[in-house]
Amino acid sequence: MLKRILPATFQLRKGVVASSSINSRKISTFLDSEKRRLVIDTELNSVKEEFPWVWLRDNCQCSSCYEPLAQSRIVNLSEFDQKVKPVKCQVTGGQVEVEWEDKHHSVYDYSWLLERSFRPEQREKFSESVCAKTVLWPANFQENYPTADFNSIMTDDSALLSWLEDLDKHGFVLVRNVPIKQGPVHELQARSGFRRLTHYGEDYVVKIKADPSNLAYTHHRIFFHTDSPFYEHMPGVAYLHCIEQHQGEGGETMLADGFKAAAILKETHPEKYRLLSSESAYFKDIGDDYIKFNSIAQHPPLVHNARGELVKINWNHFTRDSYFDVDIDQVEEFYTAMRCYDDILNDAANHIKLKMEPGDMVTTKNLRVLHGRSELKGGVSGRHLHCGYVDWDEIRSTLRVIREKLKENN
Known part of the structure; x- marks a missing residue:
């Protein structure tokens, strides 16, 4: 016609x-x-x-x-x-x-x-x-993960942009030469966005406590997880600053690319991938810290956008609730799918380990990269981390602002 x-x-x-x-x-x-x-x-x-x-x-x-x-x-x-x-x-x-x-x-x-x-x-x-295209971690990521210098980030917009772009692409950057005291987390949060308040406060300190309100405050091994899936809107970036490290065996930070593990699952077990993308779990956190809290949210472990792209991982066995809104005939299949994904994460080929030195700060894209910690052997430890969050929306905003600023200055 x-x-x-x-x-x-x-x-x-x-x-x-x-x-x-x-x-x-x-x-x-x-x-x-x-x-x-x-x-x-x-x-x-x-x-x-x-x-x-x-x-x-x-x-x-x-x-x-x-x-x-x-x-x-x-x-x-x-x-x-x-x-x-x-x-x-x-x-x-x-x-x-x-x-x-x-x-x-x-x-x-x-x-x-x-x-x-x-x-x-x-x-x-x-x-x-x-949002930058995701670069899945290669096999040699343990020897080639991105790093940044704290002082350069704080004084040089080009270094700030480089750090945030690496964080966007890879989901993890180790920031070095951070002053060994409480405070630099707040400085880096202000440089990259602003603090995300949670029911643990505007920041939190990870030490062994006699009355722990979170498993992180114990000597136990912490398995791979993303932080705070019990929120409808989970924090985007986690800042973990090492002020004092455990002197005995253990205390290594473990990091896994949740998107890479999901890609492996999708290729090898597409039906399990579909199940973790379509069925939901409840995540909860109840206790008393900055305030008394009782938070609960329901999410599928693998979240996709309108384009069908994987954009978020909700993965935290510690906070996954016992209430389960899944058809009873699919419960065992869901557990099998979760176990399969967890096995991929725990495969040594799919995660890295590093024992942070005082002055190191792990920065991770919490929507993608799962973190954990090996057991603090001996049960008693002076390990001391100062931690905080910034929402990913603020990181993306800062990326665009700095790009425009550098473009105008050139």
Whole structure:
């Protein structure tokens, strides 16, 4: 079927409304009434850019529709007819102008439109600018994990950006040369975002306690886990600063790439992967620390976004509740799937160990990297960690702010 072009009374002859030269490229634009799209064509590019009419009207940049300082719409979807039609479009200099049948006038920068192209490659490019592509840990990660220098991060924006980008890509960076005292965790939190408050406070100290409200305050081995899945919104980054290390055997920090383990599970046991992605467990934490608390949330162990990409691991056997909202016929299958994933994590080929020295700080993306600790042999220890959290949204915000700042300064 031939596409019906709007009537010539609106100056649309053979679909071409107007043409202009932008950066030595001659462009033309027309209205495709069958698809309800504005089409932009250039003589140097065989790919046509297409923009749905409803999207164009929703994103009108005029002062009646948009507040530029707040970068916010003024007009709601309910305040314009989503079937409204443009009646004329033209290219003027570096801008595309659209006249609508309700007499509204919209102007869009050509470069602004191209950045928001609906072509898959451009959408993927923007997606990667929001969050870096995950780099799964290679077999030699134990010898090649990323490190950063505390003083450089605190004084140099390029070093700050490098640390956060490595954290985004790999999920773990060991920060070295941290002052051996309580306080640097707060400084690094402020440098990268701001503190995330939990029911353990705005930070917490890991030492053996006579009245432990958490297994971390004991000498026992701590198995691989992500922190705080008993929250609907779990902390994004964990900061674990070693002030004093256990002098005897044990006390090694253990780290595993939860995304890599999930990829192995998906390849070798796809049905178990599906089960851990579709069925949920309850996680709870009840006690008295910064405040009295009774937190509970329900999540699948493996969480995916709308694109089907794995984005979060909820994994914590210590806080997994005994209440289980799973069909009784699937309980054993769910346990088998959990055991299979846990075995992958505990395989020596899939995790690393390091015994932090005083002045080391482990920084992990808590949504992806699981951590644990070997048993503090002897039961008595002076091991002392100062710890805190920052939400991952704040890390991503800081990444974009620093990138723009460095770009402006160059």
